Amino acid sequence: MKNNRRDFLQKIGAFGIASGAFPLSSLAAQEKAETRILQYEKPFTSADKIRLGVIGFGVQGHFDLRSALKVPGVELAGICDLYTGRIQNAKELYGDQLYTTRNYKDLLDRPDIDAVIIATHDVWHAKITLDALAKGKHVYCEKPMVYKISEGPAVIAAQKKSGKVLMVGSQRVSSIGLAKAKELLAAGEIGKLNMVNAVYDRQSSIGAWEYTIPKDANAESTDWERFIEVTGKMPYDSKKFFWWRAFKEVGTGVAGDLFIHLLSGTHLVTNSKGPETIYSTGQFSHWKDGRNLPDVMSGVMQYGDTAEHPAFQLTLQVNFVSGTGGNEVTRFVGSEGVMDVKGNNISIKRSIMPEAPGFGGYDSVFTFSKAMQDEMTKEYEAKWTPAQRARPKKDDITYAPPAGYDEHVDHFTNFFEAIRSGKPVVEDATFGFRAAAPALACNESYLNKKIIHWDPVNMKLKS
Template sequence: MDQHSSKSRRQFLQKIAATSLAAASSPLSSLAAQAKAEERILQFEKRISANDTIRLGVIGYGVQGHFDLNTALKVPGVELAGICDLYTGRIENAKEKYGKELFTTRNYQELLDRKDIDAVIIATHDVWHARMTLDALAKGKHVYCEKPMVYKISEGPSVIAAAKKSGKVLQVGSQRVSSIGYAKAKELLAAGEIGKLNMVNAVYDRQSSIGAWEYTIPKDANASTTDWERFIAVTDKMPFDAKKFFWWRAFKEVGTGVAGDLFIHLLSGTHLITNSKGPESIYSTGQFSYWKDGRNMPDVMSGVMQYPETKEHAAFQLTLQVNFISGTGGQEVIRLVGSEGVIDVVGNSITVKHSLLPEAPGFGGYDSVFTFSKQMQEEMQKEYDAKWTPQQRKRKVKEDIVFKAPQGYDDHLDHFTNFFEAIRSNKPVVEDAEFGFRAAAPALACNESYFSKKIIHWDPVKMKLV
């Protein structure tokens, strides 16, 4: 290890230590986050031999494909070997960025046929995720598939089976499950810091046209420049529509709306933190509030899910909310509510606030006592004072806890680091096919509930509709 690397490592760990739990005297002020950060740095400092180099192909080079590739190439020992996209402008963009010699294609099968590609990122519209994942695994490629892992719940079992049979790494792209902040929230909950969990409120709101998926459409968009027939090869036939190609998340024919895009982040995070396999009942409702631009998936949507008691967690209710015209300006938060406090997970930052009941039951004030006769009031007051001390009547006080990831921390980079490390070392990933499906299925069930106006029943252990 050179002197610069050693110094960088120490500085990073010092930042972790400085931003760890504020309650230093608490038994919860562990070094879990610091240990995870150290593990990440050790992975980065590991010498990568030529044999450890991972050559990467990208299928779907749109907005998320760009972000994924840029992040993946920050991991040492990862090289780009090819890009597939249907829009000619993105093929040109790829060659402008990475050189004219870069292999590019509009047919993803040609990319999978290349022997010099070890792993692929699948960042296409949702309707293709399962098909491409199955084809990639069959060709012996490791797969990083963007969420949701599948477009239909019925596709999940075959993807899980193929991943197991292939012996290859399959990781789903809900990057927050690799976050050191989420790991800290998981630790705090398991330690009983907020008592017994009973509710989770999860919100992902936005307040912008881009956030509502109204991406800029290029002037040359047509059926030829987008290879429209290939785009709809796994859907019912439909005429060319530039919005469905570039704003595909907003259309049920090819995307999964706010449920598949954003509910699934909230579900993935909740499942990681609570160690849950999923809900048993699911209901959702939605409306078209503002973005009346031809989309057929709502821009405001809420869901309610009931999680049964298991050996991993108490029974709890999960509420989900996405509002694409939110006067808050936009927010992303998972709030875990327990019998003794709340954990707010905002990005990679954690705040814990406590509210503990006094030992004594309530008496007086906004109570029914004043409605009794004066004699009864005096008699009961005397009995209460004799039984409970002033100290027992007071609410217990516990210090707040604040955890913040160090400045510049990137959970997306951690997620890709975990993916490539799993390929090299054969270690399991956090978000494998089963985890990915257990998040995707309830999200997709929200769409089913919205359109059918029915409660959807789900078996989270057997992973099937009831």
């Protein structure tokens, strides 16, 4: 019976932001280390068919399309990629009758396409997004939304002018885990927030973006001249096309790939608009393969005291040769405990200071005369009761997602529901830019060895 109580499953409706029939305070008082399953039963609707095009059919393009097609009423209408091998792969997967092209503008011209996924190299995100919105397409753009901070305002303005839905692809912000973490923080379960430690480590060549390069890769098979239209002239380089995240000419490194996930999640949980100061440093530790963006990087950001949250410091870490074997966790540190978020798994551990001030132990009291020690001990014990001197106890809690839960599908469900209903998305252009700008500022800080000052409300760099 005791073990049954320890394994008690408290069903939580995350998207009603409900905690069952009991308030958090009473649940937290139950037996130590309960495991509570986050239950999520989101209804799918398919009242209106949505025809989807994909621009960029690499690794993330494949993953995005698979998730998108799990949402009822969504149909694939076309795929664009510069590399001929991926065009062939698209037809092998979805049939010879599928419309394919190497020119994204041809895909945007098709009247039978309602929405597009943009999963290209970072350097192309803003350009294709602007063109797609101008053509009346709804846009799902992979993170970071922009390659340069200066591109952000134009994308936000274009989305507002078009009236179309723009969703940025940091899929974790649609997860039931972050929804619950947001609720728990707001409920004061770890006291007053003062620090967030966010880590996204890896330990593999693929994790470090050393993707397999096809044997037929060349300037013609990758349409290199079209590819460099937004970069300026560069000699053909297979690595810059297939390992692009590692190169500042076309990608945004660990900051744009992984820092931005940590930033998006932190902003969602805390309701933050962003940091005020940003500093980053990095090094080349292991993957010395010609890349010009580091494989180990850390960032420190200071968030101000606002109506949405108290002042807190955010530390960011990515290590591509981590002896941990790889680890992703965001730790929210408060005055009364910590909340670790690992994917959709949440653990809360509390440590609460006693009401009484410290006295004795590792203290200066033992250095006083015995008479003074005795006198002050007597006064302390008379003033503070044993209960006031003890640390209050609150049990640990863990939350876990139901088997088979997929936050990526949730993110696309949110996108397509917004198209059908007109309701706002969880990660629009403004949210996406407020996550992208601090991430990209980390690269600027690293490359120029300076602190970046940012206005999170007006979304502008400060001089």
